[in-house]
Amino acid sequence: MAKILVTGAAGFIGSHTVDCLLGEGHAVVGVDNFRTGRRENLASALRSAAFALHELDVAEPGALAKLIAAEKPAAIIHLAALVSVQESIANPALNFSLNIAASQLVAEAARLHGVGRVVFASSAAIYGDAAERPIRESAEKLPVSPYGAAKLASEALLLGHGAAYGFTVRCQRYFNVFGPRQDPSSPYSGVISIFARSYREGKSVVIFGDGRQTRDFIAVRDVARANVLAATRPGVTSGVANICTGRATSLLDLAALFASHPPGSPPPTHRPARTGDIVHSLGDPTAATAALGFTAQVTVAEGLHELINGPAIPALS
Numbered sequence: 001m002a003k004i005l006v007t008g009a010a011g012f013i014g015s016h017t018v019d020c021l022l023g024e025g026h027a028v029v030g031v032d033n034f035r036t037g038r039r040e041n042l043a044s045a046l047r048s049a050a051f052a053l054h055e056l057d058v059a060e061p062g063a064l065a066k067l068i069a070a071e072k073p074a075a076i077i078h079l080a081a082l083v084s085v086q087e088s089i090a091n092p093a094l095n096f097s098l099n100i101a102a103s104q105l106v107a108e109a110a111r112l113h114g115v116g117r118v119v120f121a122s123s124a125a126i127y128g129d130a131a132e133r134p135i136r137e138s139a140e141k142l143p144v145s146p147y148g149a150a151k152l153a154s155e156a157l158l159l160g161h162g163a164a165y166g167f168t169v170r171c172q173r174y175f176n177v178f179g180p181r182q183d184p185s186s187p188y189s190g191v192i193s194i195f196a197r198s199y200r201e202g203k204s205v206v207i208f209g210d211g212r213q214t215r216d217f218i219a220v221r222d223v224a225r226a227n228v229l230a231a232t233r234p235g236v237t238s239g240v241a242n243i244c245t246g247r248a249t250s251l252l253d254l255a256a257l258f259a260s261h262p263p264g265s266p267p268p269t270h271r272p273a274r275t276g277d278i279v280h281s282l283g284d285p286t287a288a289t290a291a292l293g294f295t296a297q298v299t300v301a302e303g304l305h306e307l308i309n310g311p312a313i314p315a316l317s
């Protein structure tokens with residue numbers, strides 16, 4: 001079993017990744033500055049002797065390198081980031097610091113302290129409004145936000161360092177991730193977390209446009225498993241892969257799935273389409289299967305059931 005360092009450990013994807021690593025018997029060093037993450041997300045992990053949590057800012061030069069020098073992890077899963085596209089547009093300098101400069105610090109720390117593998121949280125946002133569907137990794141990359149641009153730049157930075165200094169880099173291009181612990185408080189949160197809150201409050205869900213727009217929704221439990229495979233599977237080599245299901249779900253389908261759960265919900269409210277919203281987003285998942293042996297297993301219907309009724313599998317204790 002290996003020691004894995006996870007940045008952004010207290011976040012949505014980070015905390016599920018930590019739980020999955022611990023569940024497979026690995027030792028985990030978690031790093032977070034609680035910018036958007038919450039200690040409660042790690043309630044289960046904090047009960048494990050194999051987990052240690054460090055509060056630090058990955059964008060502060062030297063801070064992460066010092067911890068990596070002391071802990072000597074076999075791999076780093078780098079998830080800490082400024083995660084909102086809109087915030088990256090409002091504050092591009094902060095986006096540069098958290099989403100590019102911090103990636104350079106991760107690459108440097110890996111090089112200096114002999115870390116064998118770096119797994120990076122990239123995003124479908126690097127493709128922008130890609131014309132092809134489903135989107136393959138070779139699709140043209142025309143990011144339409146500082147956030148998407150930073151993810152693309154960080155992929156290149158990390159892959160270049162890995163090739164030059166001999167460590168493996170896996171760039172995971174997540175599509176629309178959903179599941180428990182996703183924070184619905186921001187208006188830009190994942191649509192499923194926003195729909196889930198409306199459902200719990202007995203309110204009508206709001207759909208911008210006709211609701212026929214589609215997304216490739218992937219359950220956070222699957223994303224966590226893909227991260228663990230990328231960090232720990234023997235024989236994995238450097239590369240990029242979409243982390244997606246290859247299945248499209250429309251917002252109308254989503255609203256119908258929520259409505260089918262007791263006690264149901266009022267019909268959706270339609271508002272005018274928002275300018276700039278991508279109409280369709282669908283990934284081709286085959287590269288992740290080839291490189292990592294990963295295939296998404298949780299359907300949107302199963303994932304929603306878990307979100308509403310709690311996990312079908314026992315939580316880690």
Ligand SMILES: NC(=O)c1ccc[n+]([C@@H]2O[C@H](COP(=O)([O-])OP(=O)(O)OC[C@H]3O[C@@H](n4cnc5c(N)ncnc54)[C@H](O)[C@@H]3O)[C@@H](O)[C@H]2O)c1
Pocket residue numbers: 007008009010011012013014031032033034035036037038056057058059078079080081082083098121122123124173174175176177178190
């Ligand atoms: N959720 C999605 O659908 C999605 C899609 C594509 C990519 N991603 C990427 O996945 C990663 C995780 O996203 P998430 O949805 O779990 O968001 P999140 O906000 O829940 O998690 C991000 C975590 O990073 C921490 N963090 C931020 N800046 C930090 C810093 N400077 N130092 C230390 N910790 C810091 C936050 O406190 C938080 O715990 C991000 O890199 C994000 O860009 C997410």
